[in-house]
Amino acid sequence: MKPKNQRLVLVSAALVAVLVAVLLAMWGLRSQASFFYTPADIAAGKARDGEAMRLGGMVQRGSVKHLPDGVTIRFLVTDGKAQTPVVYRGIVPDLFREGSGAVAEGRMENGTFIADTILAKHDERYMPPQLGNLAAEHKAGKTLEK
Amino acid sequence: MIAEAGLAALWLAAGLAAFQFLLMILSLRGAAEVGRAMRSIAVVQGALTLIAFAMLLIVFARSDMSVALVFKNSSAVKPFIYKLAGAWGNHEGSMLMWVTILAVAGAFLALLSHRTSERTLLAALGAQAVLALGFYAFLLIASNPFSRLWPAALDGRGLNPLLQDPGLAFHPPTLYLGYVGLSVAFSLAVGALLTGEVDSKLARAMRPWVLGAWILLTLGITAGSYWAYYELGWGGYWFWDPVENASLMPWLAATALLHSINVLAARGALKAWTMMLAVIAFSMSMVGTFLVRSGILTSVHAFAIDPERGTFLLALLAIYVGAAFTLFAIRGATLKEGAPFELVSRESGLVINNLILTVILGVVFVGTLYPLFVEAVSGEKLSVGAPYFNAVAGPLALLLAVLVGIGPLLAWRRETRPVFKQLPVPALLGVTALAITIILWPAMHILPRLGFMVAAYLAAASILPLTGRNPLRAPLATWGMVVAHFGIAVALLGMASNAAFTSERLAIARPGEILSVGPWQVQLQEVTPTAGKNWTAVEAELRAARGDDLVTLAPQTRYFSDPPMETNESAIRTFWNGQLYTVVGKQDASGAWQLRLWWKPFVTLIWAGGALIALGGALALLGRIWRRRARHSADTDFRRRGYA
Numbered sequence: 001m002k003p004k005n006q007r008l009v010l011v012s013a014a015l016v017a018v019l020v021a022v023l024l025a026m027w028g029l030r031s032q033a034s035f036f037y038t039p040a041d042i043a044a045g046k047a048r049d050g051e052a053m054r055l056g057g058m059v060q061r062g063s064v065k066h067l068p069d070g071v072t073i074r075f076l077v078t079d080g081k082a083q084t085p086v087v088y089r090g091i092v093p094d095l096f097r098e099g100s101g102a103v104a105e106g107r108m109e110n111g112t113f114i115a116d117t118i119l120a121k122h123d124e125r126y127m128p129p130q131l132g133n134l135a136a137e138h139k140a141g142k143t144l145e146k
Numbered sequence: 147m148i149a150e151a152g153l154a155a156l157w158l159a160a161g162l163a164a165f166q167f168l169l170m171i172l173s174l175r176g177a178a179e180v181g182r183a184m185r186s187i188a189v190v191q192g193a194l195t196l197i198a199f200a201m202l203l204i205v206f207a208r209s210d211m212s213v214a215l216v217f218k219n220s221s222a223v224k225p226f227i228y229k230l231a232g233a234w235g236n237h238e239g240s241m242l243m244w245v246t247i248l249a250v251a252g253a254f255l256a257l258l259s260h261r262t263s264e265r266t267l268l269a270a271l272g273a274q275a276v277l278a279l280g281f282y283a284f285l286l287i288a289s290n291p292f293s294r295l296w297p298a299a300l301d302g303r304g305l306n307p308l309l310q311d312p313g314l315a316f317h318p319p320t321l322y323l324g325y326v327g328l329s330v331a332f333s334l335a336v337g338a339l340l341t342g343e344v345d346s347k348l349a350r351a352m353r354p355w356v357l358g359a360w361i362l363l364t365l366g367i368t369a370g371s372y373w374a375y376y377e378l379g380w381g382g383y384w385f386w387d388p389v390e391n392a393s394l395m396p397w398l399a400a401t402a403l404l405h406s407i408n409v410l411a412a413r414g415a416l417k418a419w420t421m422m423l424a425v426i427a428f429s430m431s432m433v434g435t436f437l438v439r440s441g442i443l444t445s446v447h448a449f450a451i452d453p454e455r456g457t458f459l460l461a462l463l464a465i466y467v468g469a470a471f472t473l474f475a476i477r478g479a480t481l482k483e484g485a486p487f488e489l490v491s492r493e494s495g496l497v498i499n500n501l502i503l504t505v506i507l508g509v510v511f512v513g514t515l516y517p518l519f520v521e522a523v524s525g526e527k528l529s530v531g532a533p534y535f536n537a538v539a540g541p542l543a544l545l546l547a548v549l550v551g552i553g554p555l556l557a558w559r560r561e562t563r564p565v566f567k568q569l570p571v572p573a574l575l576g577v578t579a580l581a582i583t584i585i586l587w588p589a590m591h592i593l594p595r596l597g598f599m600v601a602a603y604l605a606a607a608s609i610l611p612l613t614g615r616n617p618l619r620a621p622l623a624t625w626g627m628v629v630a631h632f633g634i635a636v637a638l639l640g641m642a643s644n645a646a647f648t649s650e651r652l653a654i655a656r657p658g659e660i661l662s663v664g665p666w667q668v669q670l671q672e673v674t675p676t677a678g679k680n681w682t683a684v685e686a687e688l689r690a691a692r693g694d695d696l697v698t699l700a701p702q703t704r705y706f707s708d709p710p711m712e713t714n715e716s717a718i719r720t721f722w723n724g725q726l727y728t729v730v731g732k733q734d735a736s737g738a739w740q741l742r743l744w745w746k747p748f749v750t751l752i753w754a755g756g757a758l759i760a761l762g763g764a765l766a767l768l769g770r771i772w773r774r775r776a777r778h779s780a781d782t783d784f785r786r787r788g789y790a
Binding site for chain 1: 483505513533736
């Protein structure tokens with residue numbers, strides 16, 4: 001190969017690689033990206049059954065129920081406008097509490113959210129950005145009540 | 147006084163960096179005599195940042211609560227080692243560490259690099275000074291680690307307990323050394339583009355830095371993966387968390403650079419290509435720092451939620467990356483093309499390696515940033531996780547692993563021998579492994595199945611470069627390559643085995659009850675309260691039996707008071723053929739305890755593979771240094787005898 005041609009081949013190879021990466025990524029994102037929904041979104045019918053997604057909101061006070069097998073819990077997630085029932089089998093993460101924020105990964109089935117994982121809110125200071133606005137609203141609501 | 151001394155050292159260092167940059171402009175205009183001054187300034191600048199960092203360590207060691215950062219991130223009752231580690235377990239401290247490493251790397255570049263031309267070295271020192279300057283500004287304006295708290299507090303708020311772990315003490319520094327080591331490659335590339343001296347000499351000067359940074363990144367990622375595995379108590383070793391991706395992306399770019407730089411050093415080819423990769427590798431380090439430090443991600447690690455800092459870092463990133471790419475666009479095309487090579491040659495093999503790594507990097511990059519992009523544009527929130535990365539990057543990684551077995555067999559410039567004659571044995575091993583998985587485990591998923599096949603093939607293929615000659619006389623660098631490539635096979639085997647054969651048990655148990663998981667019978671003995679220096683815990687005593695093996699494990703749930711938080715401390719027992727992983731959860735209303743048990747056959751091979759890959763890098767680095775020494779002393783010997 002002549003040096004000139006070699007450079008041409010290399011440059012086109014690099015461009016093709018970048019193009020392939022973008023196409024692959026777009027293909028993957030179309031089928032695999034999961035949306036973040038709040039209970040209000042779900043009430044509005046945005047989520048399809050069986051589609052992988054994340055659900056975020058506050059754990060409704062007094063809603064956490066332990067099932068007899070000891071490792072499954074049911075609870076309600078709320079965003080102040082709507083509620084979504086959630087079922088989770090597993091050890092709930094640190095700082096999972098009634099009245100505090102939670103993000104769950106899973107899918108909707110017949111009106112219930114089946115959670116595969118509950119994302120840990122690992123620190124009092126740490127709040128998933130998606131919940132930031134929600135928490136602010138929550139606080140605002142509380143001060144109004146007072 | 148100590149905090150003020152640290153701050154003063156930082157300001158001085160920033161001033162020197164600005165001076166160093168001005169001298170670089172002079173040197174590019176032909177003032178050759180500034181060289182010595184620049185070297186000394188770079189060294190003093192490095193020393194000053196070390197002093198600043200030492201001052202930060204001292205205020206943390208003394209729990210000086212009049213320093214705001216100590217108050218926010220430490221407490222007097224913490225074990226000493228975590229007081230020290232707390233110094234970099236927070237935003238400001240970790241950025242100071244970043245800058246310290248950057249400046250010290252600049253100092254070493256000034257002291258050690260005699261292999262490049264003086265002009266390129268001075269330009270590189272100037273580039274390093276500009277990099278440092280931006281981060282000094284960031285520290286001094288937006289994240290001063292030494293700001294005082296008035297009145298001083300009695301005790302601090304404590305360190306995030308998840309970070310109170312030996313892993314924290316070493317994981318971030320290792321990664322940072324890797325990230326910032328790549329800054330030297332970046333600066334050398336920028337310097338060489340400025341002077342136009344992109345040649346094999348430059349590649350040889352750059353190679354130890356790239357190798358060293360790459361070894362540390364490999365170790366950092368491996369250690370981080372193990373830390374997440376045992377500390378988070380979820381039993382997984384890689385979560386495709388954006389922060390993990392932030393460390394993976396520079397590693398992918400550095401891996402590509404590591405391979406292409408050999409082509410430039412040995413054959414003088416792939417000039418523009420290698421410079422581009424050097425720029426990309428450090429750009430990825432900065433992207434990673436931006437992602438982690440700006441706090442725009444949903445992540446365990448992202449604790450700096452502050453838009454001002456995010457904007458500052460983004461601006462720095464845009465300026466540096468933008469300037470480097472502009473320089474590349476102007477100068478890249480004027481570089482003379484290097485030695486030509488045929489389609490079937492070592493060079494081509496390395497180009498293909500680079501292309502696949504680039505595609506993987508692109509896929510990870512897009513997947514990591516896509517949610518941010520979508521949210522900025524449409525306000526819609528979404529997340530991209532393991533399903534995407536496994537489906538898109540997994541097959542590419544397997545394809546790359548197949549080619550890793552072939553590339554090293556090719557000759558430079560032009561391959562005329564029938565290389566594939568050496569491959570039947572590895573190929574046969576791969577097919578046999580595939581056949582075994584099909585016969586014994588017909589229900590296995592496709593990815594682990596392919597993983598077993600490729601691992602078996604690559605384990606054999608990777609050692610082929612040592613056959614057909616006396617392996618003891620092969621160069622150390624060749625051994626390094628073989629060990630690293632063999633490490634890929636080992637890690638792959640661990641991942642495939644973990645994916646295919648892990649058994650999991652989640653149940654409640656009362657004391658005395660027995661649960662089975664995999665080949666193990668696990669009995670809950672009792673659950674007792676216990677306490678450490680700044681935590682209390684409940685500890686479960688588990689007795690596990692398998693045939694004649696009898697072990698006890700003690701997983702805990704710890705409650706920290708400052709800040710208030712619970713963590714699951716898993717208990718793990720390692721055997722030659724796998725790990726038994728246990729977590730204790732909460733007590734239910736009936737008095738039974740939640741237990742989560744895993745048996746993970748050969749999972750340890752994942753990290754053993756990572757360690758082998760890093761060891762391979764270390765052997766190659768040693769080999770290069772040794773050979774240089776040997777050549778150097780032979781040269782002086784030659785001269786001393788009066789031949790030259």
